[in-house]
Amino acid sequence: MIRFQTAQEAEDAFYDALEERDQTKMMAVWDDSPDIALLLPMQALVTGGKVRDLLRDLLRSDMELELQIKHIQWVEIGELAIHYVEEQPEGPPGSAVPPLYAVNIYRRRGESGWTMILHQNAPAPPPPGAMPPGMSIPPRVG
Amino acid sequence: MIRFQTAQEAEDAFYDALEERDQTKMMAVWDDSPDIALLLPMQALVTGGKVRDLLRDLLRSDMELELQIKHIQWVEIGELAIHYVEEQPEGPPGSAVPPLYAVNIYRRRGESGWTMILHQNAPAPPPPGAMPPGMSIPPRVG
Numbered sequence: 001m002i003r004f005q006t007a008q009e010a011e012d013a014f015y016d017a018l019e020e021r022d023q024t025k026m027m028a029v030w031d032d033s034p035d036i037a038l039l040l041p042m043q044a045l046v047t048g049g050k051v052r053d054l055l056r057d058l059l060r061s062d063m064e065l066e067l068q069i070k071h072i073q074w075v076e077i078g079e080l081a082i083h084y085v086e087e088q089p090e091g092p093p094g095s096a097v098p099p100l101y102a103v104n105i106y107r108r109r110g111e112s113g114w115t116m117i118l119h120q121n122a123p124a125p126p127p128p129g130a131m132p133p134g135m136s137i138p139p140r141v142g
Numbered sequence: 143m144i145r146f147q148t149a150q151e152a153e154d155a156f157y158d159a160l161e162e163r164d165q166t167k168m169m170a171v172w173d174d175s176p177d178i179a180l181l182l183p184m185q186a187l188v189t190g191g192k193v194r195d196l197l198r199d200l201l202r203s204d205m206e207l208e209l210q211i212k213h214i215q216w217v218e219i220g221e222l223a224i225h226y227v228e229e230q231p232e233g234p235p236g237s238a239v240p241p242l243y244a245v246n247i248y249r250r251r252g253e254s255g256w257t258m259i260l261h262q263n264a265p266a267p268p269p270p271g272a273m274p275p276g277m278s279i280p281p282r283v284g
Contacts, residue, residue, distance in 0.1 A: 078220030101187035
């Protein structure tokens, strides 16, 4: 099993695996515990083995998986590292594809290095003025 | 400063503060560090003091903030607790409002108890068949 010496190495491998659509590299990034979770926009949250199933589907899909990553903030607490990042999908020259925002959590497994335990991302904000401030939870129905 | 003896107590206070639109209770739930982060659907990720600004806007908005919470999974690692939850907005009787999925992270601060460091939620999945499996990242443009 490939392990990573830093959370950043695990993160680089995660985004490389997405871009290269490399199933083996992707699977090696994740922790071998039922604690792992994946939450993608417009998907139900999945945990444990279902994370790997959803990742396989994602790598096989025709989605744009080449993302420019910009770090917003890193937090390291005990054996966990939380990375807040902006994911910018590549688009054709001159296009303005909005970014996604992601939270990635990594766990230090002693000598064997770092693994990913959570990836969650969220859709980009709408254009200015399209939604009122705080608009995030479905409005009252009826 | 109010602190909570368990991560669950902090979580209960968070959702009570949303439902009651109680600014004081909401602010007491969160950690006093620049490490905190908030990611709501269709919003940019915010960290530190901007988390409190966005929460204030949210509590003042007319969004539906009464949510039925269902725990999907809990993970406690060192001084952090990660809760994966389903948030079901209340709707009129007979309506079928789709759930949101959230990840909440709490930090144990020694004797002073638990505080929230991350809240992130994501839109509900679309109706079956509306999107292909793995559809989560904007499709290739052009």
